[in-house]
Amino acid sequence: EVQLVESGGGLVQPGGSLRLSCAASGFTFSSYWMHWVRQAPGKGLVWVSRINGDGSSTSYADSVKGRFTISRDNAKNTLYLQMNSLRGEDTAMYYCARGVGATGVGYWGQGTLVTVSS
Amino acid sequence: QTVVTQEPSLTVSPGGTVTLTCASSTGAVTSGYYPNWFQQKPGQAPRALIYSTDNKHSWTPARFSGSLLGGKGALTLSGVQPEDEAEYYCLLYYGGVWVFGGGTKLTVL
Numbered sequence: 195e196v197q198l199v200e201s202g203g204g205l206v207q208p209g210g211s212l213r214l215s216c217a218a219s220g221f222t223f224s225s226y227w228m229h230w231v232r233q234a235p236g237k238g239l240v241w242v243s244r245i246n247g248d249g250s251s252t253s254y255a256d257s258v259k260g261r262f263t264i265s266r267d268n269a270k271n272t273l274y275l276q277m278n279s280l281r282g283e284d285t286a287m288y289y290c291a292r293g294v295g296a297t298g299v300g301y302w303g304q305g306t307l308v309t310v311s312s
Numbered sequence: 313q314t315v316v317t318q319e320p321s322l323t324v325s326p327g328g329t330v331t332l333t334c335a336s337s338t339g340a341v342t343s344g345y346y347p348n349w350f351q352q353k354p355g356q357a358p359r360a361l362i363y364s365t366d367n368k369h370s371w372t373p374a375r376f377s378g379s380l381l382g383g384k385g386a387l388t389l390s391g392v393q394p395e396d397e398a399e400y401y402c403l404l405y406y407g408g409v410w411v412f413g414g415g416t417k418l419t420v421l
Contacts, residue, residue: 229410231358239350239358239401241410253408256313289357297346298363299403299410305357 196220196301198290203306210280214306216273216290224248224268227293230275232286233305240286243275244293258284280310314338316404318413323421324392332416333384334402340383341404347385348403349378351396352415358401362387394420 202214216228230242243254243264252264263276273290287305294300315337324330334347341347349362360369362378365385375393379386385402397420402413 231412238399238415239352239403239412241403241412244410255409291360294360294363294367294369297405298348298360298367299350300360300363300369302357302359 196292198292198301198303200288200290200303200306203288203308205309205311206280207312208281208310210310211276211278212280212308214275214277214288214290214308216275216303218271218273218290218292221292223266223271227296228264228266228273229291229293229299230264230273231289231291231299231302232284232308233289234283234286237286242288245273246296277308280308282310284308285310314406314411316402316411316413318400318402318416320414321417321419323419324389326392326394326420328392329388329390330392330418331381332387332389332400332402332418333381334386334404334413335384336404338406341380341385343380345385345404345406347378347380349376349385349387350401350403351398352401353398361400389418392420396420 197219199217229244245264261279265274289305292301317335350358352358366378
């Protein structure tokens with residue numbers, strides 16, 4: 195059974211940093227693109243970032259480029275999102291999701307909540 | 313800035329058919345945008361329904377289908393069930409980055 199479990203969310207002050215993790219199980223982690231998607235309270239889904247299977251290719255939404263870094267540790271079956279220079283507008287539920295090849299998104303985790311506030 | 317547009321809300325009767333669409337500010341949506349569709353119910357994580365225009369996941373009910381329609385991505389629900397009431401999001405690929413639509417709130421009434 196495919197499982198994606200996010201962790202690392204919490205309350206952080208503006209300008210602060212946080213690292214999210216997504217523990218994957220039930221599939222060959224290194225074979226899949228992985229994505230981060232966020233959703234502000236009461237708002238729609240926003241794609242944040244993706245990374246290919248060996249970590250050699252990444253891309254980001256303009257809103258987070260230069261502040262967020264996606265990475266993965268295939269030995270630990272874990273996806274990461276390092277978030278720096280956090281702003282109030284980064285407050286959201288953050289979901290990790292498994293890609294379907296390079297052309298889609300399939301399984302989703304349950305999310306971890308990030309709140310940026312003083 | 314690329315904008316992906318969906319109908320804000322639609323209403324359908326149980327047993328009816330409804331089509332949700334997904335338009336791109338850059339022009340016609342083609343298969344190269346790999347339209348994906350997701351369903352989200354209140355308090356739940358999104359669930360994937362369709363990828364690469366018309367491909368279903370193993371868990372996608374047969375009444376859901378994806379297509380291209382009039383230069384837009386489309387999700388059609390045939391024989392709508394009460395449990396299909398939800399928010400639906402499309403996702404389009406723009407050469408390395410992905411952009412979600414704003415979502416369509418589907419009411420089954």
